[in-house]
Amino acid sequence: MDLSFNEADEQFRAEFREWLAANLPMEWRERGFWRRQGEAGFEMRRQWEADKAKAGFAGIQWPKEYGGRGGTPAQRAIYDEEMVRHRAPLTVNSLGLTFLAPTVMVIGTDEQKRDIIKPLLHNEVIWCQGFSEPNAGSDLASLQCRAELDGDEYVINGQKIWTSNAMHASKMFGLFRTSTEDKKHRGITMLLVDLRNPDGSFAPGVDIRPLKQMSGASDFGEVFFTDVRVPRSNIIGKEGGGWDVAMLLLSFERGASALPQYAAFRREVDDIVELAKTVGRDSDALLRQKIASSVVELECLRYHSLSVLTQVEQGKELGASSSMTKLQWSETHQDIGELFTDVAGLAHQVSGDGLDVTDLQQSFLWSRSETIWGGSSQIQRNIVSELVLGLPR
Ligand SMILES: Cc1cc2nc3c(=O)[nH]c(=O)nc-3n(C[C@H](O)[C@H](O)[C@H](O)COP(=O)(O)OP(=O)(O)OC[C@H]3O[C@@H](n4cnc5c(N)ncnc54)[C@H](O)[C@@H]3O)c2cc1C
Numbered sequence: 301m302d303l304s305f306n307e308a309d310e311q312f313r314a315e316f317r318e319w320l321a322a323n324l325p326m327e328w329r330e331r332g333f334w335r336r337q338g339e340a341g342f343e344m345r346r347q348w349e350a351d352k353a354k355a356g357f358a359g360i361q362w363p364k365e366y367g368g369r370g371g372t373p374a375q376r377a378i379y380d381e382e383m384v385r386h387r388a389p390l391t392v393n394s395l396g397l398t399f400l401a402p403t404v405m406v407i408g409t410d411e412q413k414r415d416i417i418k419p420l421l422h423n424e425v426i427w428c429q430g431f432s433e434p435n436a437g438s439d440l441a442s443l444q445c446r447a448e449l450d451g452d453e454y455v456i457n458g459q460k461i462w463t464s465n466a467m468h469a470s471k472m473f474g475l476f477r478t479s480t481e482d483k484k485h486r487g488i489t490m491l492l493v494d495l496r497n498p499d500g501s502f503a504p505g506v507d508i509r510p511l512k513q514m515s516g517a518s519d520f521g522e523v524f525f526t527d528v529r530v531p532r533s534n535i536i537g538k539e540g541g542g543w544d545v546a547m548l549l550l551s552f553e554r555g556a557s558a559l560p561q562y563a564a565f566r567r568e569v570d571d572i573v574e575l576a577k578t579v580g581r582d583s584d585a586l587l588r589q590k591i592a593s594s595v596v597e598l599e600c601l602r603y604h605s606l607s608v609l610t611q612v613e614q615g616k617e618l619g620a621s622s623s624m625t626k627l628q629w630s631e632t633h634q635d636i637g638e639l640f641t642d643v644a645g646l647a648h649q650v651s652g653d654g655l656d657v658t659d660l661q662q663s664f665l666w667s668r669s670e671t672i673w674g675g676s677s678q679i680q681r682n683i684v685s686e687l688v689l690g691l692p693r
Contacts, residue, residue: 305374312375313382316357320386323351329387331659342468345389350423359401359421366405367418373557373612377605380560384567395465396420396427400473402552403545407537416492430460430474430493430523431546437462438679440475441484441543445525447476447491452532454478454491456505456525462673466508466521470496475542488542490549492534495523503528515665553674557605557612558629562598565633569594571660572636576643578655587643594639597632604628620687623680630670630677637664 305313327333334341352358353367361376362368369375382388391397401417408416419425436443445458456476463472472493479487494503502508505528510518537545573591576582608625611618640660641648647655648664671677685691 305378309372309374309378312371313378316379316382317386319352319355319357320382320388323348323355324386324388328389332656334389335658335662341389342392346392346423346426348389349391349393353422359397362401362405362417362421366401366413367421373609377557377559377609381563384560384563392465392468393420393423393426395429395473396425398553398556399429399549400427403536403549406548407545412536425471426465426469428463428465428469428472428495428523430463430472432462433459434461438676440546441488443475443477443488445474445476447478447489447530449478449532450529454530454532454534456491456493456528456530458525460523460525462511462520463508463523464520464673466495466523467510467518470494472523473536475546478542479540482540485543487540488546489539490536490542490545491530492536493525493528493530505529513665513669515662517662550675556625557609558601558625559605559609561629561633562602562605565601565629565636566598568636568660568663569598569639572640572643575640575657575660579643579645579647581643590639590642594632594636597635601628601632620684623675623683623687626674627677627680627684630667633663633667633670637667640664 334345337344349358356369357379359366359368360371360379361373362370364370371379397420401420404412404416416425420427430445431440431443433443433445445456445460447454447456449455454476458476460472460474463469466472472495474491474493475488476491477487478489481487493506495506495508497503505526507524507526508521509524510521512518513520569591572594573582576584576587576591581587604621604625608618608621611621640657641664644657644660647657648661675683686693
């Protein structure tokens, strides 16, 4: 495991820090700033991110021919870390960036590479991912949303659920059942679907309804299709080969290290320590033990992430270690959330009396979902038990 970054990487870090210092307004870094912006914040973030892409600080690891920077996995990790450290706004196009663009780079047609990657990087098109359905989550291959061929078009009928960013996306990359005659992993095709007209209204046959989370936000929604027509050329990969495309696509998320999560969670623990001092609980022996445990967990996460990054840099297959990464960061974050509730006491449920804990509260509530999406903890443990321990399926 290599614990250091080389000279070129540190040079990149310095350049990016300089750009952030000049282009990220100080008030944007304040706690609660984005919460106060409400819906308007989305457009601000979209524009800022597009400007950042124009300045060359996007698609860090992507080849230059696709509008990327042509950097290394280590530079990508540095970029993520600096974004968190500077409290830069989260991307508005994470599903497109994490999943769709890398997939198109590998198996897309020349037209798809041209039409999808650069507009995505510059936020001209916002994408969402339509995989899950009411009866197909962990068991994704049970999906039922149909796409039937009619001449040169598919006609889609059915429903997707838990679709992150559905309220803002203009397009979806989704999995649809194009045949029922084959095994359930076959007969699935990945299609690109227009969800909105240029004026922002829903495309014909599309209906999108927000789903409210316990935090009060609606980061995801349900998408309904009634006779939605999609050109046959909108296939990614092969007809009926959607399962293989989905596995390739998901491997891009699994190949990531958890250094950005480490940086974000470390900041949260620092905020919790500040909170303990504010509420006069910093000398509580039990709480001090819990805070120390969280710091130990976090440092383990950092070293595991550096080890993953070294493997990626060396072009090694990650295998089950990506499941361990997911388990480690999501469960560490939930433990930090519990720590927050212990330190804040009843105040973790309401902010008042000059004590604003809303950011920590929101993060605690969000952390509950992190052991579900991207493969639940139970599914990750199944993978580890089979691939690492050799236990039967
Ligand atoms: C915040 C959030 C954002 C999301 N965004 C998207 C998105 O953008 N696009 C999208 O397509 N989906 C999205 N999802 C959906 C997500 O992928 C699913 O919730 C996830 O795959 C789990 O599926 P499920 O909810 O149907 O639960 P189920 O699969 O029904 O699981 C229920 C419980 O059973 C356990 N379980 C299931 N199978 C097994 C097994 N074989 N062994 C042991 N335990 C098992 C699970 O671990 C879980 O605890 C999102 C979910 C969340 C929470």
